[in-house]
Amino acid sequence: xKDILVIGGGFxxxxxxxxxxxxxxxxxxxxxxLRVTLVSGGxxxxxxxxxxxxxxxxxxxxxxxxxxxxxxxxxxxxxTGIDTEARTVRAxxxxxxxxxxxxxxxxxxxxxQLVRPTFPGAEHVFDIDTLPAAAALDHHLRRLPRRExxxxxxxxxxxxxxxxxxxxxxxxxERMRAIADGQDAGEAVRIVLVDRAEVLGPELGPGPRPHIDxxxxxxxxxxxxxxxxxxxxxxxxxxxxxxIIPAETVIWTAGMAASPLTAQIPGERDRLGRLSVDTYMRxxxxxxxxxxxxxxxxxxxDGHHTIQSCQHAQPMGKCAGYNAAAELLGAAPLPFTxxxxxxALDLGSAGAVLTNGWERTVMxxxxxxxxxxxxxxxxxxYPAVDDPEQILTQAGRLLNSSTADERALAATREPExxxxxxxxxx
Numbered sequence: 001x002k003d004i005l006v007i008g009g010g011f012x013x014x015x016x017x018x019x020x021x022x023x024x025x026x027x028x029x030x031x032x033x034l035r036v037t038l039v040s041g042g043x044x045x046x047x048x049x050x051x052x053x054x055x056x057x058x059x060x061x062x063x064x065x066x067x068x069x070x071x072x073x074x075x076x077x078x079x080t081g082i083d084t085e086a087r088t089v090r091a092x093x094x095x096x097x098x099x100x101x102x103x104x105x106x107x108x109x110x111x112x113q114l115v116r117p118t119f120p121g122a123e124h125v126f127d128i129d130t131l132p133a134a135a136a137l138d139h140h141l142r143r144l145p146r147r148e149x150x151x152x153x154x155x156x157x158x159x160x161x162x163x164x165x166x167x168x169x170x171x172x173x174e175r176m177r178a179i180a181d182g183q184d185a186g187e188a189v190r191i192v193l194v195d196r197a198e199v200l201g202p203e204l205g206p207g208p209r210p211h212i213d214x215x216x217x218x219x220x221x222x223x224x225x226x227x228x229x230x231x232x233x234x235x236x237x238x239x240x241x242x243x244i245i246p247a248e249t250v251i252w253t254a255g256m257a258a259s260p261l262t263a264q265i266p267g268e269r270d271r272l273g274r275l276s277v278d279t280y281m282r283x284x285x286x287x288x289x290x291x292x293x294x295x296x297x298x299x300x301x302d303g304h305h306t307i308q309s310c311q312h313a314q315p316m317g318k319c320a321g322y323n324a325a326a327e328l329l330g331a332a333p334l335p336f337t338x339x340x341x342x343x344a345l346d347l348g349s350a351g352a353v354l355t356n357g358w359e360r361t362v363m364x365x366x367x368x369x370x371x372x373x374x375x376x377x378x379x380x381x382y383p384a385v386d387d388p389e390q391i392l393t394q395a396g397r398l399l400n401s402s403t404a405d406e407r408a409l410a411a412t413r414e415p416e417x418x419x420x421x422x423x424x425x426x
């Protein structure tokens with residue numbers, strides 16, 4: 001029996017496991033000699049791109065509904081070490097049991113994590129990087145009416161005006177007003193967006209910036225650009241220029257890095273800690289190890305490289321898992337091919353903005369873009385569940401979708417019933 005071990009229960013990990021099973025099925029009888037195991041610290045695939053929304057605790061899919069039907073063994077454990085020479089992984093199970101797992105091929109897909117701030121009072125800062133963190137913020141917001149009245153009770157400071165910061169800032173006002181209105185305090189809601197850059201969304205380029213600026217103005221979000229946070233308490237924030245903002249909610253969204261487990265692999269890493277992989281998702285210079293999603297950096301189209309996003313994590317995972325199995329079974333590997341890069345930024349009640357290409361050409365804004373973003377969030381990024389044929393068919397779609405026009409056309413069709421957020425609630 002040959003063992004493929006996948007570490008990580010996010011998009012890249014789930015699709016790595018499904019991709020490996022798909023490759024095994026394609027080889028017929030030889031595939032019966034292959035065992036696929038996924039190790040994850042939790043029981044759910046967290047729909048991380050949605051954690052800025054209300055009720056984040058609902059943004060998850062039980063892993064057993066995706067992995068169980070296709071025969072993937074799942075272990076709930078936290079990986080603590082990787083020995084690539086011995087081809088073993090050390091982990092601690094949910095009950096504290098120490099485990100040693102061997103592999104013939106390893107896929108590292110443990111994602112990325114927020115770089116936490118270190119300024120005085122950072123313990124008072126919220127984030128939306130994980131499901132527990134987003135749930136803690138949601139519970140905090142709902143408890144605001146129980147707090148003593150203060151100047152900053154309904155003020156939120158969002159630090160970081162990149163993709164995540166813009167999404168949480170633009171939905172936060174509406175969320176907080178719905179809470180404050182019960183106390184006739186809706187007019188007291190104040191959102192302040194802070195970034196050390198001089199512009200909003202610096203990594204998003206100039207194309208969508210006029211639409212982002214317009215949305216921030218429409219939503220009456222205050223800007224503090226060219227500054228950062230020097231310190232915080234549970235009642236106020238001090239900016240780098242000395243300004244004091246009374247605020248009982250501070251959300252940090254600035255800076256991401258690859259999972260620390262990439263340091264256990266003796267491969268080349270970029271400034272984010274991502275492992276360099278070849279066109280087949282093999283870690284460069286490290287036999288028997290593949291990487292996918294936010295732990296890896298691969299060549300994308302037109303000389304660009306993949307970014308830490310769901311858009312790239314899913315096809316990278318499918319490719320890594322398929323090729324790990326194909327290598328063991330003597331089948332031909334599949335080269336990674338990425339979709340033309342696109343971006344869908346939620347702007348709350350001000351709509352959304354869709355861009356295509358690395359130059360981020362604006363394709364749609366307002367209600368049209370908002371509808372597309374909602375389809376992405378509630379349908380297209382969800383895996384099929386319960387039905388092995390649907391799951392493996394989805395694992396075989398190595399590209400998400402080719403163009404925004406294609407996605408727009410898809411939006412007019414009936415969704416597959418097992419691939420929607422609503423179906424999961426049923």
